[in-house]
Amino acid sequence: MIVIGIAGGTGSGKTTVVRKIMEQLPANQVSIIPQDSYYKRAPEGVALSELRKMNYDHPDAFDWDLLEQQIKELKEGRAIEQPTYSVPICDRLPETIHVEPTNVIIIEGIMALYRKEMRDMMDLRIYVDADSDERLIRVIERDVVERGRTARVVMDRYLKVLKPMHREFIEPTKEFAHLIIPQGGENVRAVEIMKVYIEKILREQAKK
Numbered sequence: 001m002i003v004i005g006i007a008g009g010t011g012s013g014k015t016t017v018v019r020k021i022m023e024q025l026p027a028n029q030v031s032i033i034p035q036d037s038y039y040k041r042a043p044e045g046v047a048l049s050e051l052r053k054m055n056y057d058h059p060d061a062f063d064w065d066l067l068e069q070q071i072k073e074l075k076e077g078r079a080i081e082q083p084t085y086s087v088p089i090c091d092r093l094p095e096t097i098h099v100e101p102t103n104v105i106i107i108e109g110i111m112a113l114y115r116k117e118m119r120d121m122m123d124l125r126i127y128v129d130a131d132s133d134e135r136l137i138r139v140i141e142r143d144v145v146e147r148g149r150t151a152r153v154v155m156d157r158y159l160k161v162l163k164p165m166h167r168e169f170i171e172p173t174k175e176f177a178h179l180i181i182p183q184g185g186e187n188v189r190a191v192e193i194m195k196v197y198i199e200k201i202l203r204e205q206a207k208k
Ligand SMILES: Nc1ncnc2c1ncn2[C@@H]1O[C@H](COP(=O)(O)OP(=O)(O)O)[C@@H](O)[C@H]1O
Pocket: 008, 009, 010, 011, 012, 013, 014, 015, 016, 017, 138, 142, 183, 184, 185, 186, 187
């Protein structure tokens, strides 16, 4: 089994890279751990308007214990019940997703490379890079279309929260990456190289 971590700023193209890798490998060999699913539950009794103002780009926003525990479970060959999270309601949902251990586990999220405990569990660490102005444009498009926010709200949030948090907690994790992928989802050669690397490890493991 190999564990791959894919980090990078919001809108950098992480999800797209993961999707393209998935398309190249047999579905039953790869499981995905989206870090977004491990946001903490919303505190009880707080109105949605207040929840929306909270900082989701700080390490404290994540349930690291659950995330690390579930990665360990998969590594040890046990299935997990992965939590699900809804951005529109800023809270965890009651449903879980049953995830079986597979040969390849991909952990994808803005802070996938933030904690040493997680980095130590990874065989390959990747940072998806993109210019911050391009990321901002993509986040505006996504949040307006998919998350019902106004462009003004997205821009204010970007300047006040996302940008400083990115500088403090996300960008510095680039140094822990074995590979930095520029032009995220459109970088066909990077995805091809990853596919070849993953297949090589899977072949080696199959021989053991
Ligand atoms: N290299 C790229 N050029 C143009 N658009 C891209 C590129 N990579 C990703 N996108 C687009 O940007 C948006 C955000 O990408 P996504 O993969 O969801 O980013 P992340 O998971 O890092 O937030 C998506 O609409 C995606 O299609």
